[in-house]
Amino acid sequence: MSEPGRLLGPAEIRDLAELLGVSPTKKLGQNFVLDGNTVRRIVKTARVRPGQTVVEVGPGLGSLTLGLLEVGASVVAVEIDGRLAEQLPITVEQLQPGAPLTVLHQDALRVTELPGDPTAFVANLPYNVSVPVLLHFLEHFPSIRSGVVMVQSEVGLRLAADPGSKVYGAPSVKAAWYGRWRTAGQVSRQVFWPVPNVDSVLVAFERDEQPRGSDELRARTFALVDAAFQQRRKMLRQALSGVLGSSERATAALNAAGLEPTARGEQLGIAEFVALASVAPDVP
Ligand code: SAM
Numbered sequence: 268m269s270e271p272g273r274l275l276g277p278a279e280i281r282d283l284a285e286l287l288g289v290s291p292t293k294k295l296g297q298n299f300v301l302d303g304n305t306v307r308r309i310v311k312t313a314r315v316r317p318g319q320t321v322v323e324v325g326p327g328l329g330s331l332t333l334g335l336l337e338v339g340a341s342v343v344a345v346e347i348d349g350r351l352a353e354q355l356p357i358t359v360e361q362l363q364p365g366a367p368l369t370v371l372h373q374d375a376l377r378v379t380e381l382p383g384d385p386t387a388f389v390a391n392l393p394y395n396v397s398v399p400v401l402l403h404f405l406e407h408f409p410s411i412r413s414g415v416v417m418v419q420s421e422v423g424l425r426l427a428a429d430p431g432s433k434v435y436g437a438p439s440v441k442a443a444w445y446g447r448w449r450t451a452g453q454v455s456r457q458v459f460w461p462v463p464n465v466d467s468v469l470v471a472f473e474r475d476e477q478p479r480g481s482d483e484l485r486a487r488t489f490a491l492v493d494a495a496f497q498q499r500r501k502m503l504r505q506a507l508s509g510v511l512g513s514s515e516r517a518t519a520a521l522n523a524a525g526l527e528p529t530a531r532g533e534q535l536g537i538a539e540f541v542a543l544a545s546v547a548p549d550v551p
Contacts, residue, residue, distance in 0.1 A: 273363050274333045277301040280460065283328050283358065287350045291461055295348060296393025299327050300417075302458040306334035312451050312469055313389045313415035315340045322385035322411065324375040324400055325393050327351055329358045332368065335389060341367035343385055345375045375400045379407055388414030394465070397422055398438045405445040405474070406485075415451065415471045423450055423468035430536045437496040441489055443537040446474040479541055488537075488544040495532025495540075503535075504528035510550055520547040 275283070280299055284291070291297035300306055309331060315321060317339030326332040326344035328351060335342050336359065346352040352372035359368050369382055376399060388404055388411045397418045404411060418426070421434070427448040428435040442448050451469040456462050479485070494510040495503060503521055508514040518528040523546040526539055535543075544550065 273337050274303045274306060275328060275330050275358070275362070276303070277460070280328050280330065283354070287354055289328075289348075289350055294395075296325070296395050296397075297327065297348075298391075298394075298459040298461060298463045300330040300391055300458055301460050303334075305454060305458045306331050308452075309389065309391070309415055309417060309469060310334045310338055312471060313387060313413070315387060315389065319387060320383040320385040321387045321389050322381055322404070322408070324388075324390040324404070326355055326370070327391075329355050331389065331391055333359065333362055336363050336366040336368065340387075341369075341383060343369045343371065343381055343383055345371045345373055345378055345381075347372075347374050376403055378403075381408060384408075384410040386410055386412050388416070390414075391417040394419045394422070394463070398426070398442075401426075402438075402441055406482075409474075409478075411474065413471070413473045415469055417454060417467050417469055420453065420466040420468045423470040426470050426472075430534055435533050436499070437492050440492045440496075440535075440537050440540055442472070444479055444485060444488065444541075446472050448472045479537070480545075484541065484544055487547070487550040488540050490550050491544055491547070492532070492540055495535070499532055502529045502531060506532060511547055512549075 280301055315338050320341045321335050323332055323342055323344045326346050332342055332344055349372055352370050355370050359366050392400055425434045425436055425438050426442045427450045428439040449471055451471045454467040456466055490510055495506050498506040504514050504518045507517040511517040511520055521528040524542040
């Protein structure tokens with residue numbers, strides 16, 4: 268059973284920040300969670316099992332890390348801020364002695380190796396890099412099968428959007444390459460310190476059993492997705508004319524993939540983009 272004393276409280280978080288001389292920066296998306304209920308809600312939504320290895324990006328002062336350790340997970344935490352990375356094992360040792368934690372002091376966008384083959388990704392992500400971080404981890408670490416992230420509402424809704432919705436965009440399609448996504452509830456901005464000027468949402472994902480294709484097919488699919496959404500109001504035969512060579516070639520490729528040349532990118536799901544990439548092998 269969980270005991271309140273094993274997580275950080277609001278006063279402890281502020282004291283710790285003062286001790287370290289940390290004043291949260293916008294540049295690193297530093298909004299620390301003060302509320303233990305929110306931490307436990309994230310951990311519960313992620314269905315973390317005892318003994319499971321979880322990777323967390325941006326552990327900060329350790330609010331969520333302690334919540335993951337509390338339920339018996341092993342945590343690999345990647346933190347870019349040296350003061351926070353150095354302090355985290357000390358904080359954990361004080362509140363949960365012996366808990367299995369590995370801290371990597373690195374930029375998450377540059378991590379290419381992780382110990383312990385984590386099977387879950389759970390994080391309160393820095394807002395400015397949340398989508399690139401997610402896509403980077405899904406690309407490089409196939410051991411990650413599921414996850415829950417807290418992100419800016421706008422980003423979360425986009426990640427989980429279906430074709431045809433207003434917020435559907437390149438991140439929605441790229442995320443769908445890897446698996447299924449759903450929003451899992453809103454989070455009040457009052458649970459953070461400092462209080463951000465945007466709302467947050469939880470997003471959960473499950474990786475598909477079978478990968479959709481090779482790295483090379485993924486790169487071609489993503490190039491088409493980027494081109495389609497750079498000019499999202501244009502018909503695909505026009506929007507893809509640059510990347511496919513000409514509007515005639517784009518029309519031919521769209522026809523070959525069984526798609527309407529007059530459709531727009533926002534109408535296509537991941538399967539359609541993959542079908543197009545499969546018949547257009549010379550996309551860079
Ligand atoms: N998990 C903590 C919590 O919930 O209180 C902190 C979350 S805070 C929104 C984001 C954290 O990500 C900060 O600790 C920040 O230093 C870290 N961060 C920002 N950019 C990063 C990057 N590129 N790689 C790794 N960590 C990063």
